[in-house]
Amino acid sequence: MASPASRAILEMAPIDHVLLRGEPARPALDGRSGAQDYAALERTLGQLAGWLAGFELEPGARVASWIAKGTVAALMPLAAPRAGLVHVPINPLLKHAQVAHILADSGASMLVGSAARLDSLAPGDVPAACHLHREEDAAAAMSGGSGLPPSAAGPDDLAAILYTSGSTGRPKGVMLSHANLWLGAASVAGYLGLSAQDRTLCVLPFSFDYGQNQLFSTWYAGGCVYPLDYLTPRDVMKAVDRWDVTTLAGVPPLWVQLTELDWPGEVAAKLGRLTNSGGALTRPLVARLRALFPQADLYPMYGLTEAFRSTFLAPALVDSHPDSMGAAIPFAEILVVRPDGSLAEDDEPGELVHCGPLVAQGYWQDSRRTAERFRPAPPASGYGGMAVWSGDTVRRDKDGLLYFVGRDDAMIKSAGNRISPTEIEEAAVAIDGVAEAVALGVKDERLGQAVLLLLRGSDPEAPAAVAAHLKAELPNFMQPRTMIMLAHFPRNPNGKIDRVALAKEFAS
Template sequence: MELSPPLPTDSPMIDGAQVRPIDHLLLRGDPARAALDGRSGSYNYAELEETLGRLAGWLAGFGLEKGARVASWIAKGPVAALMPLAAPRAGLVHVPVNPLLKHAQVAHILADSGALLLIGTAARLDSLSPDEVPAGCQLHREDDAACAMSGGQAIGPSAAAPDGLATILYTSGSTGRPKGVMLSHANLWLGAVAVADYLQLTQADRTACVLPFSFDYGQNQLLSTWYAGGCVYPLDYLTPRDVMKLVDRRDITTLAGVPPLWVQLTELDWPEAVAAKLRRLTNSGGALTRPLVAKLRALFPQADLYPMYGLTEAFRSTYLPPALVDSHPDSMGRAIPFAEILVVRTDGGITNDEEPGELVHCGPLVAQGYWGDPARTAERFKPAPATSVYGGMAVWSGDTVRRDADGLLYFVGRDDAMIKSAGNRISPTEIEEAAVGVSGVAEAVALGIKDERLGQAVRLLIRAGDAAVAHAVAAHLKSELPNFMQPKDIVVRPDFPRNPNGKIDRVALAKAHGA
C-alpha cells in the first residue's frame, strides 16, 4: 500500500515551526511503523493514512457545504481516533461529544453547533428523541463509518489554511451550558508539536490514550504521539486494573491521566517489571498533591512525571519539567513552547515576583473564541497586555497565580465557581437547572467540596419544604446528567441566605457547607 505524497515544504512558519493542515499529521510517520493499535485491530502509518482518506471520502460524500459541523458520539476506536483528521480533510468541522454525556447535553451541543451530521452508536442514537435532533441533522451509525473505512473511496490531503476552523470542543463554564471552543488547524498542529517537544516523544513511544477524545488533552494524546511517529492505544477502561493490564500487554511508555486516576493506580499492586515499562506520566485536569507525587515517584521511579496546567481556550499553558518535581511539587511550571504566560494586575500591569495576578495566555495556541457566542467570547478573549511579545488576542483565564523569582508559577485560586471533579469541568448552573426541574424544589445551589479521590465532589443544596424531595431530585439527576456530575450528597434547606441585592449569598452557603 502506497503512502500519500510527502509533506510540501512551502507551508507557513509560525515561531520557527512549519504548520500544516492537521489532516497531514500521519504523513510524518514511517509508513511501516505502527500508528494505531487496539481491540479493533492495528494499523501502520501507511494503512492508517489510507483509512483516514476513506473516512474523509465517506464524509465528503454527504455533500455538506464547506465548514459544516459534523459531530461524533462514540467510544474509543479507529473511527473516534481518526475523526479529528477526517472531518477537516473533508472540509468539515469536527465536534466530538463526550461519550459520558446524556441526551440533554448532546441535544444542546447539536443545536448550539448547528451540526448537520451525527455519528453515534445505535444505542446512543436511539436515546435521542426526535425533538432533540436539530432539523436537517442526519444520524449515522458508527458501523457505517467503520464499513466505509475498510473499503471506501479515499481522498487525499487537504489544502486548508492554518487559521481555518478544524474542530469545536465543548467545555463547561461556571454559568450556563457548555460552550464550544473553536480550534484552528494551527492550534491543533502547534499543540501537537509543543507537547511532543517538551515530553521528548519519539517514534519508539507507545501512548495509552485513556482520556476522552472530547477533551483537549485527550485529543492531543493522539496528535502529539503521531507527530512524533509513535503508536497510540485507545482504551475505554472499566477499572484501573484495565490500565495496568494495557501497560503490561502493550509495553506502554506514556500515560496521561487526571489526579483521581493516579490515586486509583497507586492503590494497585503493580509488579515491578510492569511499572518499569512506563517512562512518562503526564498530569492534567487538576493539581497533584504532595502525597500523591510521592506515591507516583515511589511506584514508577523510572518514569518522568510532568505536571501540567491548561485551558481549553488555549490548549496548554504550562508544564513543570520532571527535574523540578521533587523540589517544587506545588508549582505549575513555566510556559510550554508557543505560549507566552503573563501574570497581570487588575490595572493591566505585570506583577512583581510573588505578587498574585491573573494568568493571561498569549500566542498562537490561543483559540478563536466561542462558537456563536460573541458576548462570552468578549469576556474571555481580550487584547493581550501591552508588554506581550505576541500581542493580538489573549485568553484571560480568570485564574489567580503567582510567579516566584525563578519564573515558576503557582496556582492561587479560581475566580469563577467552576467545579473540577475527576478532571471534568462542571457547570454548577447546569446541575442547578436540572434540580429545580423537580416539583417541590424552589431553588438550588451546586458547590464543589474537597474530595481526596476526585479533587472536588459536588454538594447540592436545595430549598424545599419537604426533605423527602431529595430522593426525587437524586433520581431525576441520574436520568438527566452524566455520572461525573452526580452530587455526592444533597442537602435540603428551608431557606437560602441573601445578599443586599436579594440574590442568593453563595459565599455564605459555601462557607457553611464546606466549599
C-alpha cells in the same frame, strides 16, 4: 540552527497531514481496534474523509461524533477537516439532553454515533437539519471506496469545536483552528520528548482537548497510540502490561485510583512518562507516584481548553517544586497581570493571561462570552493580538516558576478574607486515609461564607486527624466549620471531581 519551535512553525501543515510524519511501515494505531501502520492508517483516513465528503455538505459544516474509542473515533478529528468540515466530538458518557444542546448550539449537519447511543435520543433532541449515521457505516466506508488526498486548508481555517464542561451554565463550544491543533501537537511532542519508539495509552476522552492531543502529539512524533475505554483502573494497569505502554496521560482522580493498586514492579517499570492536567497534583499524590513509578518522568501541566495548554513543570523540578505549575510550554506566552493590565511583581498574585498562537478563535456563536474571556493581550505581551484571560489567580517566583493560587469563581470569601480552596484541600490530603478533598464556601450570616470540607477516604477517624492537622498548619479563618466524609465523589464526563454537583448537594 533553527530551534525546534521555529522548525515546527516552518513545517506547520493542516492537522490532517499529521499521519504523514510517521514512517509508513511503523505502527500508528493498535489495541482492541486492531493494528495499522502509518501507511494503512493514512489510507483509512482518506477513505473516511471521502465517505464524509460524499454527503455533499457545505464547506465548514459541523459533523458531530458520539462514539466510543476505536479507529473511527481516532480518525474523525482528521477526516472531517480533510473533507472541509468541522469536527464536533461529543463525550460518549453524555446523556441525550446534553447531546441535544451540543447539536443545536453547533448547528451540526450530521451526527455519527453508535446504534445504542442514537437509539437513546428522544424526539426533539436532533435538529431537523441534522442527519444521523451509524458508526458501523463509517467503519465500513474505511475498508474500501475512494479516498481524499491531504487537504490544503489554511492555518486559520476552523478544524474543530470542543465543548467545555464548564462550571456554570451550558457548555461552550471552543473554536480550534488547524494551527491551534498542529502547534499543540508539536509543542507537546517536543517538551515531552516523544519519539517513534513511544507507545501512548489513550484513556482520556477524545472530546477532551487533552485527550485528543494524546493522538496528535504521538503521531507528530511518529509513535503508536492505543485507545482504551476502561471500566476499572485495573484495566489500565493490564493495558500497560499487555502493550508495553511508555506514556500515560491522566487527571488527578485517575492517578489516585491507580496509586491504590498493587502494581507489579516489572509492569510499573514499563512506564517512562506520566503527564497530568485537569487539576493540580497534591504533594502526597506526587510522592506516591514517584514511589510507585521511580523510573518514569512526571510532567505536571496546566491548561484550559480556550488556549489548549499553558504550562508544564520539568520532571527534574518535580521533587524540589511539587506545588509548581512550571513555566510556559513552547508557543505559549504566560503573563501574570494585575487588574489594571500591568505585570505583577515576583510572588505577587495576579491573573494568568495566555498569549500566542495556541489561543483559540473564541466561543462558537457566543460573542458575549467570547468578549469576556478573549480580550486584547496586555501591553507587555510580545505576541499581542487576542489573549485568553483565564480568571485563575497565580503567582510567579523569582526563578520564573508559576504557582496556582485559586480561581475567582471558586474563592471562598470569609470575614473579609479570600480563601483558596486548593490550600485547604492540599493540607487535608496530607493525612493518611484521605484520598481526595473538596473545600466549598457555604452561606454564613456572620462570616459571609464558612468553609465546608468534604473528604473521600476509607478511615472514619480521618476527619479528626485532618482537623488537628489544619489547626496546626492553617490560620483560624481558614478552618472548616464542618467536615463530611464521603465514600465517593461525583465525576464529570472528563473524570474530574464534579464540584458543581457537590456544591448543589452540600453548599446550597
